[in-house]
Amino acid sequence: MKNIHGESFDIRLEEESSTVLFKGALRLCGTEDYAPILDMLKETLASPAMPIVLDLRELDFLNSSGITMLSRFVMEARDHPGIDVQVLASEAIPWHARSLRNLQRLMPSLSIRLT
Amino acid sequence: MMMSEPLDNYGERAGKCEYLTLAFSPTSAPLRSRWRNNGLSADFLGDYVTTFLPANGTLPAFKRRQNEVKHAVTYIANELLENAMKYHQPDVEIPIRIHLELASDHIKVSVSNGVSVVQAGRYRAFVEHLREGDVDDLLLRQQEESARSTESTMSSLGLLTMISDYEAQLDWRFDIHPTHLESMTVTTIAILPLKGVPGASA
Numbered sequence: 001m002k003n004i005h006g007e008s009f010d011i012r013l014e015e016e017s018s019t020v021l022f023k024g025a026l027r028l029c030g031t032e033d034y035a036p037i038l039d040m041l042k043e044t045l046a047s048p049a050m051p052i053v054l055d056l057r058e059l060d061f062l063n064s065s066g067i068t069m070l071s072r073f074v075m076e077a078r079d080h081p082g083i084d085v086q087v088l089a090s091e092a093i094p095w096h097a098r099s100l101r102n103l104q105r106l107m108p109s110l111s112i113r114l115t
Numbered sequence: 116m117m118m119s120e121p122l123d124n125y126g127e128r129a130g131k132c133e134y135l136t137l138a139f140s141p142t143s144a145p146l147r148s149r150w151r152n153n154g155l156s157a158d159f160l161g162d163y164v165t166t167f168l169p170a171n172g173t174l175p176a177f178k179r180r181q182n183e184v185k186h187a188v189t190y191i192a193n194e195l196l197e198n199a200m201k202y203h204q205p206d207v208e209i210p211i212r213i214h215l216e217l218a219s220d221h222i223k224v225s226v227s228n229g230v231s232v233v234q235a236g237r238y239r240a241f242v243e244h245l246r247e248g249d250v251d252d253l254l255l256r257q258q259e260e261s262a263r264s265t266e267s268t269m270s271s272l273g274l275l276t277m278i279s280d281y282e283a284q285l286d287w288r289f290d291i292h293p294t295h296l297e298s299m300t301v302t303t304i305a306i307l308p309l310k311g312v313p314g315a316s317a
Contacts, residue, residue, distance in 0.1 A: 007151065027154045027193060029147060061154075061186075064194055064273035071258040094186040098280040105255055 019053040025061035034069040041073040051084035138210040153196040161189030194273035195226035203228040227302040235299040
């Protein structure tokens with residue numbers, strides 16, 4: 001298990017289930033600041049236990065630089081044949097229904113479970 | 116100078132409405148050290164505006180609407196502030212301002228900052244590009260390009276998501292500084308229609 005945490009967020013990689021759990025509010029300053037998180041996401045591509053799960057159900061806020069970071073990961077996953085990506089999202093968090101569909105436009109096979 | 120856009124109904128503050136302005140002194144302190152203030156300010160504006168929303172409908176519907184409006188204002192204010200802080204010209208005494216107005220059918224969030232005339236020209240070219248293109252296509256293209264992106268691509272993604280994901284209308288003003296003729300104040304204005312907010316009856 002690996003962790004990245006900051007003042008307002010916590011991100012945990014569970015390697016055995018290829019799950020990355022996000023909590024809190026992520027508003028880092030740009031590409032450079034998001035690089036360690038993107039690297040953590042990319043680790044799931046190395047030895048995927050299918051599917052790769054991004055659990056965003058407790059991620060209350062993500063700025064557009066963070067959305068770009070997720071887009072980059074999805075584009076990377078798209079280029080790996082046979083990779084399945086599931087996003088767990090919450091109806092109670094407004095940005096999930098509004099912005100996550102953009103990831104599906106990048107990778108039509110990506111599934112979003114909004115609960 | 117105001118770049119024209121069919122936002123006349125919203126262009127200026129209409130008579131009686133709730134409003135709030137925050138002004139930040141221009142500073143040479145590193146961007147990273149004051150970055151968290153963008154989030155603090157955006158959260159404050161998002162929370163502040165909910166005080167004035169009329170309590171229409173059932174309690175769960177009202178709570179949902181409050182949550183939607185709070186989030187949309189927070190997202191838009193945060194993106195506009197992040198851009199203003201990144202691109203503000205530090206050596207000119209122009210404060211960075213964020214202004215919020217609540218009307219019965221829309222919320223206006225505008226942010227202004229100082230830029231050089233050259234930067235203003237680049238931003239204007241981007242604004243024209245944005246007005247002429249299809250927002251969903253631009254957004255998809257910008258996301259694809261983000262793999263080799265620069266920070267300016269990232270900043271435009273913020274504006275594109277406001278339009279695409281929050282149905283915001285954007286407008287811009289470019290004003291020449293009264294004493295520093297090589298500087299301009301750029302104001303980016305986002306109008307959030309309350310009709311587009313799920314659960315809103317306004």
